């Protein structure tokens with residue numbers, strides 16, 4: 001039965017205030033992939049359960065979501081899941097192979113393969129994510145906001161065509177040139193599912209949403225503007241439309257387009273509240289590009305987490321000083337990597353909170 005109890009009131013809302021451009025008590029900080037393999041308790045749980053079993057079992061997803069919050073004074077939680085649950089819901093098999101990452105044994109190879117996708121009913125096959133979000137809101141007891149997320153269309157298309165991660169996305173890029181109309185069809189199909197999925201996450205209790213366009217780095221600026229930006233715009237516009245029509249309050253939206261620092265101005269015109277930056281972007285230049293009315297998130301190099309604590313502390317403090325206290329959410333410039341020392345997370349969080 002659906003849990004319809006009201007959610008506990010939020011105690012630390014610095015993340016949402018930063019996203020809306022309001023005054024914060026302290027600079028909020030969270031870390032992409034903050035629940036993950038650098039935590040021994042995550043590794044222990046993963047010995048007992050397959051990756052997608054964790055995603056599909058709300059109790060397990062909530063336990064893993066909670067793990068980093070027990071250790072660190074973070075200002076946000078992010079629901080444990082993966083971007084590849086959408087290709088799964090569209091009928092593709094996705095396996096998580098240790099040491100390799102995601103594998104799709106029957107990828108989309110030709111436009112003919114698009115017929116195998118099953119958008120009808122995809123949302124109902126993702127209902128476990130909504131269940132985990134609702135459960136997590138209660139377990140958090142208002143401690144910090146809960147972020148929901150999705151992969152963006154181009155990034156999902158890449159995994160669906162490559163059959164997993166890829167250094168070049170060469171097969172997916174070949175689609176853009178060889179089958180431009182079918183590429184648009186696939187990107188629009190994914191956009192439709194993503195809008196449904198995000199609407200469902202908000203209704204389930206997600207207080208902020210992040211769209212991961214992690215494979216933007218494989219596109220030139222011109223390609224990014226054609227194959228990513230229009231779909232990111234439609235996700236935002238359609239989602240806001242849907243929520244408005246249902247009289248559901250909208251939540252702040254973050255776009256994280258890794259490797260798209262060449263198009264910050266264009267990103268700032270999409271209607272998102274927050275732009276996530278990878279570590280190649282200079283904070284001061286980013287602010288100049290997006291103007292004063294957008295919140296920036298990021299962007300310490302995840303490799304800096306391997307430096308000694310005093311160096312890491314200094315780098316973090318310098319980063320926060322460059323961004324400033326207004327309209328800023330501290331994070332890494334991409335996901336935390338599996339060998340990261342736990343002590344580095346403590347240094348990062350502490351340095352952010354003490355910087356200003």
Ligand SMILES: Cc1c2[nH]c(c1CCC(=O)O)Cc1[nH]c(c(CCC(=O)O)c1C)Cc1[nH]c(c(CCC(=O)O)c1C)Cc1[nH]c(c(C)c1CCC(=O)O)C2
Nearest residue numbers: 032033034035036078079080081082083101102212214335
């Ligand atoms: C591209 C992408 C994926 N998944 C995701 C992205 C976008 C962000 C990014 O660019 O890093 C997003 C993601 N994946 C995961 C989260 C959980 C929430 C969080 O704590 O941030 C989030 C937000 C869990 C995960 N997703 C994955 C793990 C590790 C797998 C395991 O436990 O065996 C976790 C904790 C696996 C995964 N899932 C994916 C890859 C490429 C891999 C393998 C690489 C790796 O292992 O880090 C696809």
